[in-house]
Amino acid sequence: MNELVPGGNLPLPGGAVTVRVPGPFDVSALVTDDGGKVRDDGDFVFYNQPAAPGATLRGDALTVDPARLRSGATRVTVAVSPAEPGTPLGRLPSPTLHVTDAGGRPLARFTPPHPRQETVLLLTELYRRGDRWKLRALG
Numbered sequence: 001m002n003e004l005v006p007g008g009n010l011p012l013p014g015g016a017v018t019v020r021v022p023g024p025f026d027v028s029a030l031v032t033d034d035g036g037k038v039r040d041d042g043d044f045v046f047y048n049q050p051a052a053p054g055a056t057l058r059g060d061a062l063t064v065d066p067a068r069l070r071s072g073a074t075r076v077t078v079a080v081s082p083a084e085p086g087t088p089l090g091r092l093p094s095p096t097l098h099v100t101d102a103g104g105r106p107l108a109r110f111t112p113p114h115p116r117q118e119t120v121l122l123l124t125e126l127y128r129r130g131d132r133w134k135l136r137a138l139g
Contacts, residue, residue: 019126029046036075078122
């Protein structure tokens with residue numbers, strides 16, 4: 001398993017991957033194109049809209065299957081916010097991202113520096129480079 005640092009990346013295996021952030025957080029995702037734009041509201045994945053083509057949110061885990069993303073999608077950005085609205089992330093433990101492959105085998109882990117007053121934190125992005133998909137730690 002890879003322990004990532006901010007800016008670190010790794011190639012992803014073919015197939016679906018699951019990104020999990022346990023703790024008092026809400027996980028959400030944005031599906032975008034090369035220009036960083038969403039196509040419409042269907043590109044947002046969060047607790048009230050837990051699925052988009054190729055991305056499904058179940059509790060604290062987001063499963064992304066790059067081959068099933070909408071046409072033109074080249075990036076999935078994963079963010080966390082406090083589950084309790086209005087709570088700064090600095091009052092909570094640092095979120096730790098766990099990434100597993102389709103078989104549940106650990107691929108990577110990432111714990112960003114402890115946030116302060118932020119209410120939303122971009123943790124990672126899955127992105128296409130050529131015909132391969134990679135994961136980049138943001139934090």
